């Protein structure tokens with residue numbers, strides 16, 4: 001049996017994993033999904049319970065990747081998910097918080113946020129696939145902090161890959177700047193643009209829309225719609241389930257601080273594979289596009305005036321770029337219907353409302369939702385600190401707040417910790433009147449020598465920089 005991927009918008013071409021690994025959108029504008037989700041039976045689940053994180057990752061990935069030899073795949077995952085990189089032998093350890101609520105740590109990788117979980121594997125897969133093809137890739141991206149640093153730490157020193165990361169000059173926190181700009185690897189290029197984040201993003205779009213330039217210089221991206229990133233995230237739902245349960249009939253719920261719907265979509269995939277997840281709790285901040293959908297069945301993309309800068313900035317979105325994957329499953333994998341909603345409805349009306357019948361199916365997928373405000377975040381950080389002497393970051397606090405609304409006796413509620421408090425010292429200080437502790441090795445990184453290039457907002461200038469450094 002071979003594993004094939006299709007587009008959510010109905011393009012009938014079937015593709016293999018390696019064909020979509022380096023891609024973003026499908027040619028018809030849809031997102032890639034496997035043609036079917038493998039079902040995990042009881043015997044397999046029992047066998048997986050005893051595995052290390054890397055070996056569990058290998059088992060799950062092998063079900064979706066049949067065009068990389070197993071001996072290579074096992075080597076790639078074992079060299080990615082190590083105690084040295086992720087700080088503990090369990091990789092994603094679970095700790096109890098309070099009656100039935102647990103916190104699963106996903107943020108002990110190099111950039112202290114959960115994006116490392118997927119991005120580190122992506123770095124290994126990209127290097128492998130490019131080496132196999134004898135190709136090179138120049139990754140171009142824009143960041144206001146999190147994604148850019150996760151990408152740089154994943155791609156540093158990787159053969160065949162160069163990273164050109166644009167960030168707004170002087171607008172990142174000193175810690176974020178230090179994390180990115182202290183990298184001395186010659187394949188990492190930090191371009192500090194004299195503008196705001198949107199200027200950086202506009203430059204990336206302009207360069208990518210120049211198709212001749214894009215092809216000539218093999219420009220690629222690592223954004224969150226990449227299927228391999230999502231697949232890597234499926235693994236920690238299984239790992240969380242195994243830590244919270246003793247037997248396969250037990251159920252758990254997950255609460256997920258959400259923005260682009262990549263993280264919780266991986267939970268949806270795990271659930272479609274038969275993992276006994278009762279509820280997938282989507283927690284948003286003031287940017288509540290997703291909460292609104294799960295409450296009302298209406299998905300409404302926000303304009304820039306309605307997109308707020310919050311103290312959980314990695315969840316500040318105007319639309320959720322992975323959401324189309326879930327809607328495809330919700331409408332019975334009908335590509336034409338998904339294309340009508342996302343290609344038609346959004347372009348024409350800025351959103352869509354699913355039918356009553358489609359809406360009635362949402363509960364069957366386990367999704368519920370809630371939102372959190374800055375005041376909730378501060379209260380939650382303070383309350384969790386005072387009652388449990390545990391410090392959570394602002395995004396995880398959004399997860400805890402909404403998890404408490406849905407927790408039920410008898411079903412462990414696992415909150416995914418998506419970042420460490422050390423990254424958001426300012427808000428932690430506001431809540432607790434003290435600074436978060438920094439993980440060992442990161443004290444004083446602001447003092448390290450920095451390597452970056454300052455440039456004006458100028459598409460041609462960025463192109464010239466790429467031409468001379470690619």
Ligand SMILES: *Cc1c(COP(=O)(O)O)cnc(C)c1O
Nearest residue numbers: 258259260261262263314418419
């Ligand atoms: C990216 C990110 C999120 C949101 O995850 P999505 O996959 O976009 O839903 C939440 N918290 C942190 C800290 C992040 O970096």
